[in-house]
Amino acid sequence: MTLLDVVMAAEAARAGAAVRRTAYRHVHLSDRPLVVVAYNLSGEAAAPLGIMYGTDNDPGKASLVVAAEPRNRDSRFGAINAFATDFVEFVRPHLILRAVPVPRKPGTFRQVTSSAPQIVTPNRATRAYLGARLGRSLRYLGLGDTHEVPESTQWTGAHLSWFAEHANLPGQSTFLAMTETLSQHFVTGQSALEDENLATLLAWIDGLPGDRLPELERLEQHAYGPVPNPDWERRLEPFVRAYTEGLREDDPERMRLAFEHVEREVRDALSVAYAATHRAIAVMRSISPAASVAKRWDNDVYEWGAHARRSANGIPRFARRHDPLRAAAMLQRWSSTAEELETDQAFDDPLILAGLDAAGRCVTGDVTSLDVDHKEIKPGGKNRTTVPLIKLTLTAPTQLLAGEVVRWAGEQRVKGELRDVHPESLTIAITGGVKALGEASVGVGDEMVFVGLDPWGGQNPWAPDEVPWTHRPTTSELAGDDSTDPTAGASDDSPDMTVAELAAIPIVGAVSPADEPGVIL
Amino acid sequence: MSLREGGDAVGGLDAIRGTLPGARANARSVAALTENPGCTRRRVIDAAGVAAHELAEKLGHPTPRGQSPFAIEGGNRFEDRLKRRSGYELLVDALARYVDLPKPPDLIVEDVNDIGGRRYTPEWMDARVARTDDVLSQIARGDEHAPHIVDHPVLRFDLTGVTVNLEPDALAFRVGEKLELVEIKAYPIIDGQADPGKLASTAGQSAVYHMALRATLERLGFDPELLVWSVILVAPRNFGRQPVAHRIPLKKKSMSLARVLKAVPRTPDVLATLPDGLTFDVDPAAKLDGVALRWALRNAVESVPALYVPECVQNCDMAKFCRWEAWEHDDPARLGRTVRDNLAGVHSLADALRLATSGPAAGEEELADVxxxxxxxxxxxxxxxxxxxxxxxTPPLPRASTP
Known part of the structure; x- marks a missing residue:
């Protein structure tokens, strides 16, 4: 937490309500994003008990798939396949390609999509579960020595894998986790760890009347997934067992009753998480978008287009791990995107700029004189060019020094250099964006804010064409002590249990805390 | 009774517990202790053998700690399959990448659980500790009949003055070679990667085992370097039930833990700083009503300082009480460790806000910088x-009608 966060958190703690961290919304919101909430059976890597999803904010209109015994293949894939069918339908309109002319290359066309799908989850853990877990568990199915699954399930594996990967791109809006988005926009009076609970985070945003902590503790009891509340799972266990016994004894009536019970429990629990996620979207929608959001969403659509083009030739395949060259290129792109995002947000949003201001990286002052016709020879140049001089009386402290490059918060293109820095005043020589400054018609007496950010304006540096040393194999790997498993991926590694195995699971009663494995006295 | 005079730390500890039922240290309490070794409250509770969970419950702030029956069952089944159900063959196969052990029936396994006697009694634990010592001596001497796998050895270890018995999942030993610590976990390793949080807590837990094993070898008069500076983690591969082994380096973690534990004051010294006559057994005769009991207990517990951070909730059974206390006092620590450190000397968030808006008051000169x-x-x-x-x-947004 920065000091800015601390001050805002102290304000929030006093008010009993979250404080806005930003003036604008920095993510894109589609008209009808797909909200997905899920419960995974504890102890399994990717075995959903239930997934609730939909675009309507009424949980009654959401779709729900349930596996009453996720450790059984038929039960598990009954739920996953049903979800996959709907998911593929949701994605389908966004895969339609159309040809657009390539700018500055007459006669050439490029295949693009008009839109990208948007998925919203309640928290980061659910996003990771859907993408890196469920998506990864589905994407190799149908290949090699794996079980057959419907094509829509394979497609879902591919799409979710794309989302999982794209979710790493700073500033992306295709795969949002509401705890992350809300905590980017609000500061609460609780810790970042506690903010990962969407229920309490929303309670702070709505305001906490009365005795706050007991109310928050009550809200913390409800699990928004993907890990269910353990006590809830304990109550569910007999019904999962009953379903298995029905399966073993081929007793459809017993299975039906057990399934109905599990479905009701899962529906009740997930409805709350589903409604809260839509509520979070509504909160975000009530904030007007920042200027550069559209640009970032255009990039999301552009990158989705690449996935759509691959999809036109069949189910796209994803490597288990990126090769070193690709990994290095990707890291470079993510870090330059992160830098660009920071700059864009600072120029878009005064409250984000305040973070830089608090660190002394801004120059704030009133214009006392303006010499727009001043001319000088720039370093390395030959001719005298116009370098307007702006003299400011400082109204806030700065830690920037003479010679540092700054940009005008009002217009990124206006770039200047600090001169004659005194505690109360300084001069800024405008070395770039002179025309943009003229258009803005700044006059004596106006307040101006310059910020010590100098974003790279040119093209991105070239992607590496050879593997950088950071990504080369280590000596021990070259020597053969390779930690990658050559037999990995030979099968689909499904967690299936036979009916007999399922029936052999001992009934686990309440385990006393003292019986936890590991240490004893 | 004054702890300072007699220096009778054990007597002081007994007085703190009084007639309360004793508690065994478990994986959770060791984690709570090693994750936050500067917390006096946790140290005192563990040293005195007070059941933290029951204490928190009596204070009115229980930690919900149910475990999913599916998770427990899955974990037990995975370990059972590796060991007993496959005659240790699956475990040997999984470890083959790092330790070349003979296959059954040539494999010698020492199961320290099978020591006889009534389980979970102190005598049973003593016998297991003794048996583990014997086996470790056999191994360290290079005895050709030494077991290849020691299943659930028990190591007695002094953790900053709190005696704990630790039970690693297994030790693997190739005669004439190095001793390997093995830990079996039920969380998956997908494409060679485990969940970083879970991996970190496994490494933390294993580092304690590692320290204990080195200490035991030294105590028995052997070179602790026999033990490799790492733990072999055996966990399910990808989404299935096939095990895969990965070596997790422990040297850094183990050494930093040793440094931290060396730096914290010894438990007897900590006890000397506590109020005279401190006891958590505030109502041995059961005369107080619920509210009075809670208040008396609260006063006793609050006289032992805690070092609360939000992460305590993950490890410590007292965390809900300490969080409540932090909220009551508007303690900046409730926002996290960095905030507590950044606002050192500022006792409440309200003070922080006052300093921010109107500067230091008279008598707060030492807070001028912050x-x-x-x-x-x-x-x-x-x-x-x-x-x-x-x-x-925030202007209040229209409230949703949803629950």
Whole structure:
């Protein structure tokens, strides 16, 4: 937490309500994003008990798939396949390609999509579960020595894998986790760890009347997934067992009753998480978008287009791990995107700029004189060019020094250099964006804010064409002590249990805390 | 009774517990102790053998700690399959990448659980500790009949003055070679990667085992370097039930843990700083009603300082009480460790806000630095808000009708 966060958190703690961290919304919101909430059976890597999803904010209109015994293949894939069918339908309109002319290359066309799908989850853990877990568990199915699954399930594996990967791109809006988005926009009076609970985070945003902590503790009891509340799972266990016994004894009536019970429990629990996620979207929608959001969403659509083009030739395949060259290129792109995002947000949003201001990286002052016709020879140049001089009386402290490059918060293109820095005043020589400054018609007496950010304006540096040393194999790997498993991926590694195995699971009663494995006295 | 005079730390500890039922240290309490070794409250509770969970419950702030029956069953089944159900063959196969052990029936396994006697009694634990010592001596001497796998050895270890018995999942030993610590976990390793949080806590737990094993070898008069500076983690591969082994380096973690534990004061020294006559057994005769009991207990517990951070909730059964206390006192620590450190000397969030808005009061000269930083930050926020008047403290948004 920065000091800015601390001050805002102290304000929030006093008010009993979250404080806005930003003036604008920095993510894109589609008209009808797909909200997905899920419960995974504890102890399994990717075995959903239930997934609730939909675009309507009424949980009654959401779709729900349930596996009453996720450790059984038929039960598990009954739920996953049903979800996959709907998911593929949701994605389908966004895969339609159309040809657009390539700018500055007459006669050439490029295949693009008009839109990208948007998925919203309640928290980061659910996003990771859907993408890196469920998506990864589905994407190799149908290949090699794996079980057959419907094509829509394979497609879902591919799409979710794309989302999982794209979710790493700073500033992306295709795969949002509401705890992350809300905590980017609000500061609460609780810790970042506690903010990962969407229920309490929303309670702070709505305001906490009365005795706050007991109310928050009550809200913390409800699990928004993907890990269910353990006590809830304990109550569910007999019904999962009953379903298995029905399966073993081929007793459809017993299975039906057990399934109905599990479905009701899962529906009740997930409805709350589903409604809260839509509520979070509504909160975000009530904030007007920042200027550069559209640009970032255009990039999301552009990158989705690449996935759509691959999809036109069949189910796209994803490597288990990126090769070193690709990994290095990707890291470079993510870090330059992160830098660009920071700059864009600072120029878009005064409250984000305040973070830089608090660190002394801004120059704030009133214009006392303006010499727009001043001319000088720039370093390395030959001719005298116009370098307007702006003299400011400082109204806030700065830690920037003479010679540092700054940009005008009002217009990124206006770039200047600090001169004659005194505690109360300084001069800024405008070395770039002179025309943009003229258009803005700044006059004596106006307040101006310059910020010590100098974003790279040119093209991105070239992607590496050879593997950088950071990504080369280590000596021990070259020597053969390779930690990658050559037999990995030979099968689909499904967690299936036979009916007999399922029936052999001992009934686990309440385990006393003292019986936890590991240490004893 | 004064602890300072007699220096009778054990007597002091007994007095703190009084007639309360004793508690065994478990994986959770060791984690709580090693994750936050500077917390006096946790140290005292563990040293005195007070059941933290029951104490928190009596204080009215129980930690919900149910475990999913599916998770327990899955974990037990995975370990059982590796060991007993496959005659240790699956475990040997999984470990083959790092330790070349003979296959059954040539494999010698020492199961320290099978020591006889009534389980979970102190005598049973003593016997297991003794048996583990024997086996370790056999191994360290290079005895050709030494077991290849020691299943659930028990190591007695002094953790900053708290005696704990630790039970690693297994030790693997190739005669004439190195001794390997093995830990079996039920969380998956997908494409060679485990969940970083879970991996970190496994490494933390294993580092304690590692320290204990080295200490035991030294105590028995052997070279502790026999033990490799790592743990072999055996966990399910990808989404299935096939095990895969990965070596997790422990040297850094183990050494930093040793440094931290060396730096914290010994438990007897900690006890000497506590109020005379401290006891958590505030009502041995059961005369107090619920409210009075809670207040008496609260006073006793609050006289032992805690070092609360939000992460305590993950490890410590007292965390809900300490969180409540932090909220009552408006303690900046409730926002996290970095905030507590950044606001050192500022006792409440309200004070922080006052320093930010109106600077230090008379008598707060030592807070001048932090007040200036807070003041500059507050001024920057106010400048920004003046530019966007709507973005101040959130105007209440229309409440949803949903639950």
């Amino acid at each position: 007040a200036e930083a807070l003041g500059d930050t507050y001024a920057a926020i106010q400048r920004a808000r003046a530019r966007v008047p709507t973005a101040g403290v």
